[in-house]
Amino acid sequence: DTEVTQTPKHLVMGMTNKKSLKCEQHMGHRAMYWYKQKAKKPPELMFVYSYEKLSINESVPSRFSPECPNSSLLNLHLHALQPEDSALYLCASSQDGGWGRPQHFGDGTRLSIL
Amino acid sequence: KNQVEQSPQSLIILEGKNCTLQCNYTVSPFSNLRWYKQDTGRGPVSLTIMTFSENTKSNGRYTATLDADTKQSSLHITASQLSDSASYICVVSLNYGGSQGNLIFGKGTKLSVKP
Numbered sequence: 001d002t003e004v005t006q007t008p009k010h011l012v013m014g015m016t017n018k019k020s021l022k023c024e025q026h027m028g029h030r031a032m033y034w035y036k037q038k039a040k041k042p043p044e045l046m047f048v049y050s051y052e053k054l055s056i057n058e059s060v061p062s063r064f065s066p067e068c069p070n071s072s073l074l075n076l077h078l079h080a081l082q083p084e085d086s087a088l089y090l091c092a093s094s095q096d097g098g099w100g101r102p103q104h105f106g107d108g109t110r111l112s113i114l
Numbered sequence: 115k116n117q118v119e120q121s122p123q124s125l126i127i128l129e130g131k132n133c134t135l136q137c138n139y140t141v142s143p144f145s146n147l148r149w150y151k152q153d154t155g156r157g158p159v160s161l162t163i164m165t166f167s168e169n170t171k172s173n174g175r176y177t178a179t180l181d182a183d184t185k186q187s188s189l190h191i192t193a194s195q196l197s198d199s200a201s202y203i204c205v206v207s208l209n210y211g212g213s214q215g216n217l218i219f220g221k222g223t224k225l226s227v228k229p
Contacts, residue, residue, distance in 0.1 A: 004157070042203055042219035043158070090157050102148065105157030 003027055004106035006091050012112045015081060021109045023074040023091030032074040033103065034066060035090040043090055049074060050096070081113045116141045118206050118220035126226045131194055135223045137187040137204035145207040145216075149178050149189050152201045152222070161189070161202075194227045201225070 004025045013019050023032065031050045035043035048056035049068040063085075065077040074091055088108040094101040118139045127133050139147070146165045150158035162171045166182040175198075177190045191198055201222040208216035 006157075042221055044219075045217065092157070102160045102163050105150075105159065107155070107157045110155075 004091055004093055004104050006089075006106035006109050008109060009107070010110045010112075012114060013078070013081065014114050015083075017081075018077070018079045020078065021076040021089055021091075021111075023076075023106060024072055025093045025104070026072055027093065027104065028071075028095075029093035029104070030071055030096045031094045031101070032068065033092040033094075034074070034076055035092065035105075037088040037090055037108070039087075047076075078111075081111075083113050086111055086113045116206075116208065116218050118204055118218045120202075120204050120220040120223050122223060123221070124224040124226070126228060127194055129194060129196055129227055129229050133191050133194060133225065135189045135191075135202050135204075135225070137189070137220055139185050139187070139204070139206045139218070139220075141185075141206040141208060141218050143208060144182065144185075147178075147180055147187050148205040148207070149176070149187075150203040150205060152203060154200070158203060191225075196227050196229060199225060199227045 007022045033048050034046040036046055037043040045058050046060045047066045052068045052071055063080050067075040088110050090108045091106045092103040094103045121136045144166055146163055148163045149161040151161055152158040161173050161176050162178040164171050164180045170179045175192045180187045189202055201224045203222040204220040206218045
């Protein structure tokens with residue numbers, strides 16, 4: 001089992017819905033990440049939180065809103081998504097934001113937009 | 115342009131056989147190179163991470179090599195098992211003084227191990 005837990009595992013929503021993806025880790029890691037992965041493509045970085053502060057936002061549309069309530073939790077709030085946003089959303093964590101640290105990934109939330 | 119190229123795109127081998135996956139990169143400034151295994155429907159799992167001074171690193175039946183001069187890496191899988199069927203992703207980290215956002219992902223090699 002992965003040490004990074006993501007819920008829900010699957011989510012189907014309409015374009016007008018509001019939903020949230022959740023990510024939790026209890027490894028004491030202080031850096032957390034959101035990635036988007038389309039089928040047969042590598043993960044694309046969306047956001048990086050380091051010590052609960054947003055440090056990187058890769059020009060993600062505002063319909064995706066990240067939140068880091070504490071060092072163990074990372075949320076991704078979704079609103080007015082488009083069909084092209086359907087993808088696997090991966091959360092990852094690392095000990096800190098240092099470049100040498102390995103990232104531990106969750107199993108993702110498979111999101112489908114109707 | 116910073117790029118990571120992997121080959122082959124896909125590979126089918128028989129159980130028990132060995133195989134080697136390739137990764138070429140044009141990334142600067144280089145920090146480290148990682149190999150991840152991603153099972154279908156799961157998140158990537160780290161296999162190895164190597165800095166420029168490391169030539170080889172093993173993790174069980176997985177052995178990664180790195181030639182920082184030619185900017186090439188390989189992942190060798192010995193005595194393959196059915197559970198090795200997955201996508202293998204090569205990721206190179208840029209050295210920009212600390213940000214983990216500077217990861218360049220390859221497109222992966224999809225390995226299928228047949229009985």
